[in-house]
Amino acid sequence: MSAPIEIRQLDKRFGATQALDGLDLTVDEGEVHGFLGPNGAGKSTTIRVLLGLLRKDRGEVLLLDGDPWRDAAALHRRLAYVPGDVTLWPNLTGGEVIDLLGRLRGGVDTRRRDELVERFELDPTKRARGYSKGNRQKVALVAALASDVELLLLDEPTSGLDPLMEAVFQDCIDEFKERGRTVLLSSHILAEVERLCDRVSIIRAGRTVERGTLAELRHLTRTSVAAELAGPAADLASLDGVHDLVAEGHRVRFEVDTAALDEAVGVLHRAGVRTLTATPPTLEELFLRHYGDELPQAVEPTST
Amino acid sequence: MTGTGVLVRAFLRRERWPLLWWALGGTLLYWSQAISVKELYSTQAEFDRAATMMESNPALIAMAGPARALNTVGGQVTWQSAAFGAIVVGLMSMFIVGRHTRAEEESGRDELLRAGVVGRRAPMTAALLVAAIANTLVGGLVAVSLISVPLAVADSVALGVGLTLCGLVFTGVALVAAQLTAGTRTMYGLTGLVIAASYALRAVGDVGNEALSWLSPIGWYQQMYAFSGLRWWPALLLASAAFVTVLVAYAVFERRDIGAGVFASRPGPARAHPALRSSWSLAWRLQRGAVIGWSLGLLAAGLAYGSIGNDAGDLMGDSDAAREVMVAAGGDLVDGFFAMAMTILALLASGFAISSALRPRGEEDAGHAEVVLATATSRTRWLLSQVCVTVVGSAVVVGAGGLGLGGAYALVTGDASEIGTFIWQSLTWLPAVLVLAGLTRLLYGLAPRLATLGWLGLAYAVVVLVFAEILRFPERLRSLSPFERLASVPVESFDVGAFAAVLGAATLLSAGGWFAFTRRDVG
Numbered sequence: 029m030s031a032p033i034e035i036r037q038l039d040k041r042f043g044a045t046q047a048l049d050g051l052d053l054t055v056d057e058g059e060v061h062g063f064l065g066p067n068g069a070g071k072s073t074t075i076r077v078l079l080g081l082l083r084k085d086r087g088e089v090l091l092l093d094g095d096p097w098r099d100a101a102a103l104h105r106r107l108a109y110v111p112g113d114v115t116l117w118p119n120l121t122g123g124e125v126i127d128l129l130g131r132l133r134g135g136v137d138t139r140r141r142d143e144l145v146e147r148f149e150l151d152p153t154k155r156a157r158g159y160s161k162g163n164r165q166k167v168a169l170v171a172a173l174a175s176d177v178e179l180l181l182l183d184e185p186t187s188g189l190d191p192l193m194e195a196v197f198q199d200c201i202d203e204f205k206e207r208g209r210t211v212l213l214s215s216h217i218l219a220e221v222e223r224l225c226d227r228v229s230i231i232r233a234g235r236t237v238e239r240g241t242l243a244e245l246r247h248l249t250r251t252s253v254a255a256e257l258a259g260p261a262a263d264l265a266s267l268d269g270v271h272d273l274v275a276e277g278h279r280v281r282f283e284v285d286t287a288a289l290d291e292a293v294g295v296l297h298r299a300g301v302r303t304l305t306a307t308p309p310t311l312e313e314l315f316l317r318h319y320g321d322e323l324p325q326a327v328e329p330t331s332t
Numbered sequence: 333m334t335g336t337g338v339l340v341r342a343f344l345r346r347e348r349w350p351l352l353w354w355a356l357g358g359t360l361l362y363w364s365q366a367i368s369v370k371e372l373y374s375t376q377a378e379f380d381r382a383a384t385m386m387e388s389n390p391a392l393i394a395m396a397g398p399a400r401a402l403n404t405v406g407g408q409v410t411w412q413s414a415a416f417g418a419i420v421v422g423l424m425s426m427f428i429v430g431r432h433t434r435a436e437e438e439s440g441r442d443e444l445l446r447a448g449v450v451g452r453r454a455p456m457t458a459a460l461l462v463a464a465i466a467n468t469l470v471g472g473l474v475a476v477s478l479i480s481v482p483l484a485v486a487d488s489v490a491l492g493v494g495l496t497l498c499g500l501v502f503t504g505v506a507l508v509a510a511q512l513t514a515g516t517r518t519m520y521g522l523t524g525l526v527i528a529a530s531y532a533l534r535a536v537g538d539v540g541n542e543a544l545s546w547l548s549p550i551g552w553y554q555q556m557y558a559f560s561g562l563r564w565w566p567a568l569l570l571a572s573a574a575f576v577t578v579l580v581a582y583a584v585f586e587r588r589d590i591g592a593g594v595f596a597s598r599p600g601p602a603r604a605h606p607a608l609r610s611s612w613s614l615a616w617r618l619q620r621g622a623v624i625g626w627s628l629g630l631l632a633a634g635l636a637y638g639s640i641g642n643d644a645g646d647l648m649g650d651s652d653a654a655r656e657v658m659v660a661a662g663g664d665l666v667d668g669f670f671a672m673a674m675t676i677l678a679l680l681a682s683g684f685a686i687s688s689a690l691r692p693r694g695e696e697d698a699g700h701a702e703v704v705l706a707t708a709t710s711r712t713r714w715l716l717s718q719v720c721v722t723v724v725g726s727a728v729v730v731g732a733g734g735l736g737l738g739g740a741y742a743l744v745t746g747d748a749s750e751i752g753t754f755i756w757q758s759l760t761w762l763p764a765v766l767v768l769a770g771l772t773r774l775l776y777g778l779a780p781r782l783a784t785l786g787w788l789g790l791a792y793a794v795v796v797l798v799f800a801e802i803l804r805f806p807e808r809l810r811s812l813s814p815f816e817r818l819a820s821v822p823v824e825s826f827d828v829g830a831f832a833a834v835l836g837a838a839t840l841l842s843a844g845g846w847f848a849f850t851r852r853d854v855g
Binding site: 076079080081082083100101102104105107108109111113114115116117118119120121123124125126127128129131132133134151152153154155157168181 | 438514515599600601602603604605608609610611614617618698699700702703704705706707708709710711713851852853854855
C-alpha cells in the first residue's frame with residue numbers, strides 16, 4: 029500500500045483563475061500532516077479534489093489507493109471530513125446530524141459518540157439553526173471523530189472553538205494518531221500545528237513551496253542572535269548569511285542563516301562573548317516568510 | 333431608521349435584474365393582451381360572439397375572473413390579466429421581502445449589516461420601500477403601456493394602481509410572514525398560501541357565491557371594474573389592507589429578537605430517529621414539509637373547483653351558442669370544466685415539482701451537499717434520492733388535487749364513488765408536471781445557477797394554457813408545452829401512448845441532468 033494521500037503535479041482551474049498549479053502533496057500513513065498556506069492558496073480546493081467534489085484538470089491524485097473521483101463513495105467509507113465552515117440543516121438537531129452523517133458513512137459507534145458529545149460539551153438537542161459557529165464546528169467534529177475511519181481530512185476544523193475545546197480537539201487527534209491513523213490538517217493556528225503535526229506542507233498560489241518536519245523547516249531559516257562583546261566584531265558585516273546587523277558599541281543584534289550560524293558564532297567568540305542569546309525562529313516567522321509577498325532569497329523552495 | 337437610504341440603494345442594486353424581468357413580465361401580460369385582442373377579431377360581431385362564449389364558460393370565469401364587457405378590448409385585458417397580474421406582483425413582492433429580510437437574518441448576513449450604523453427598523457423598512465418601488469414600477473408601466481395602445485386613460489390607470497396596491501397587500505403579508513417564521517422556506521410557504529387562497533377564493537366567488545370574492549385582495553382588484561363601469565372605492569380596501577398588514581408586521585417585529593421568529597424553537601431529539609439513516613430518508617425529511625403543505629393547498633384548490641363543477645351546466649344555462657360549440661367539440665360541459673380544473677391543478681402542482689427539483693441546488697449552495705457527498709453517499713445516489721422525493725411528492729400533490737375535486741363533487745352530488753376516478757384522471761396529468769421538474773433537473777445538472785430558469789417552463793405552460801386559444805398560437809408553439817401533448821382528460825379519453833411519451837421525455841430530461849451532474853464540480 030502506498031501513502032494514504034499522494035498528489036503529484038495537480039492542476040485545477042476555475043475559469044480564469046488557476047487555483048492549483050502543479051501541487052504536490054504526500055501524506056504518509058500514521059502521520060498528522062499540517063497543510064498550510066495563506067488564504068486563497070488552494071488548500072480547500074485540494075481537499076475538495078481529494079473528496080471527489082471537484083474534478084482535477086491534470087496530475088495524479090491517489091487517495092487510499094483509489095481514485096477520489098471515480099471511487100468517491102467507496103473511499104468515503106474509510107475517511108471523514110470536517111469543513112472549515114460547517115453549515116447544517118437548520119431544522120435538524122445537532123444529535124440528528126451526527127447520527128445521520130455517521131450512518132451515511134456506514135455506522136455510528138454510539139458509545140463513542142456519546143463520549144465525544146460529553147467531551148465537547150455539546151447540547152445535541154438544539155436545532156442547528158440556533159448553534160453558534162463553534163457549536164456547528166463541534167457537531168462536525170464529533171460526527172467525524174465518532175466514525176471508525178483510517179483518514180481524517182480536516183479543513184480548519186477548530187475555527188470558532190474556544191481554547192478549552194481546542195485542547196479537547198488536540199487530545200482527540202492524539203488518540204486518533206495513537207491508533208496508527210492518518211490526518212491531513214489544514215490550519216492557521218500555528219500552536220495547533222506545532223503541537224500536532226509531524227510534517228507540514230506549505231503551499232502558495234496553488235503550488236507547494238515547502239515541506240518537511242518542523243525541525244527541518246526551522247533549519248532552513250534564520251536564528252536571531254543578540255550578544256554583548258568584549259571587543260568589536262567587524263567581520264560580522266562581511267559574513268555571508270548575516271542579515272539586519274545592528275551594532276551599538278559592543279552590543280550586536282543580527283539574524284543569521286542556519287548554514288552560517290557556526291561561522292558567525294566563531295566571529296563572536298573571537299571578539300569575546302560577554303552575554304549571548306540565540307533565539308530559534310518562531311513558527312510565525314517561518315510562515316510569514318512563506319506567506320509574505322516577497323520570497324526570501326536565502327532559501328530556495330525545496331520542492332523536488 | 334438610520335441607514336434606510338443606503339440600504340434601499342444597496343437592495344435595489346441587488347434586485348436590478350430580477351426587478352427588470354418582473355416588471356417586463358408583468359407589463360407584457362397586460363400589453364400583449366391589449367394589442368393581440370385588438371388584432372384578433374375582424375368584426376365587432378365576431379368579437380361579440382366570442383365574448384358570449386367566454387362569458388358563459390364557468391371554467392374560464394373561475395380561472396380568470398368576473399366576466400364583464402368581454403366584447404371590448406379593455407374588458408378582455410382586465411379579465412385575462414388582472415388575476416394573473418396580481419399573482420405576479422404577489423410573488424415578486426414575496427421574493428423581494430423574503431430575500432432582504434428573513435433570508436438575510438437566517439444566513440446571518442443581516443447581523444453584519446446591523447452592526448453598522450443602521451437603525452433597528454432600517455432593513456425591514458428598506459425592504460418595504462424596495463417592494464413599494466417595484467410595485468409602483470410595474471403598475472406604472474402597465475398603465476402607460478395600456479394608454480399607449482390606446483385604451484381609456486382612467487381605466488388604464490385604475491388597472492395599474494390596483495395592481496400596485498395588490499402587490500403592496502402581498503408585500504405586507506410577506507412582511508408579516510417574515511416576522512412569524514424563523515425559516516425563509518416557511519415564510520415563502522406561508523405567503524404563497526395566502527396568494528393561492530386569494531386566487532382560489534375569488535375563483536369560487538366569481539362562479540358561485542359572490543361574497544367569497546370580497547374576502548380576496550385579488551377580488552377587490554377585479555371589483556374595481558376597470559373598462560366596465562370603473563369604480564375606485566375597492567382600491568381603498570386594498571390600500572387599507574396593505575397599511576394594516578404592514579402595521580402588524582412592524583408591531584410583531586418590535587416584539588421579537590433579531591434572528592428568531594415569534595415562536596421560540598424548542599429542543600429536539602438528541603438522537604436521530606432510526607429511520608433517518610440514508611440519503612433517501614434525508615431527502616424525504618427535508619421535503620416532507622413541502623409535500624404536506626402543497627398537498628393541503630392542492631386539496632383545498634381541488635375542493636374549490638370541485639364544489640362548482642357540477643353547476644357548470646347551469647351556469648352556461650341559456651347560452652345555446654356556447655352549448656353548441658362545446659358539444660360540437662365533443663365534450664360535455666361538466667367534463668370540460670373538470671379538464672380545465674385538472675390542468676390548472678396540475679400547473680399548480682408543477683410549482684411543487686419545480687421547487688422540489690431545485691432543492692438539490694439549495695443543498696449545494698448551502699454547503700450541505702458537500703457534507704453528505706463526503707460520506708459514503710455517491711452523487712448518483714444523492715441525486716436519485718432527491719428525484720424520488722420529487723416524483724413521489726408530485727404524484728401525491730397532484731393526487732391531492734384530484735381528491736379535492738372528487739371530494740367536493742361527492743359532497744355536492746352525494747356520489748362518492750367517483751372519488752377514485754377523479755384521482756386517477758388527475759394523475760394522467762402527472763407526466764407533464766414531471767417534464768417541468770425534469771427540465772429543472774437538467775438545468776441544475778448543467779450548472780446550478782441555471783436551475784431557476786426551470787420556472788420559465790412553467791410560465792410558458794401557463795401562457796399556452798391561458799392565451800394560446802385566444803391568441804391563436806401556432807400549433808408548433810403550443811405543442812412545446814407538455815400539457816398540450818396529453819389527452820385532455822376527462823373531455824378526451826386517456827391516451828396511453830401520449831402518457832408514455834411525455835413520461836419518457838421527463839425521464840430523458842432528468843437522466844440528462846443526472847449525467848451532467850456526475851461530471852461537474854460540486855460546490
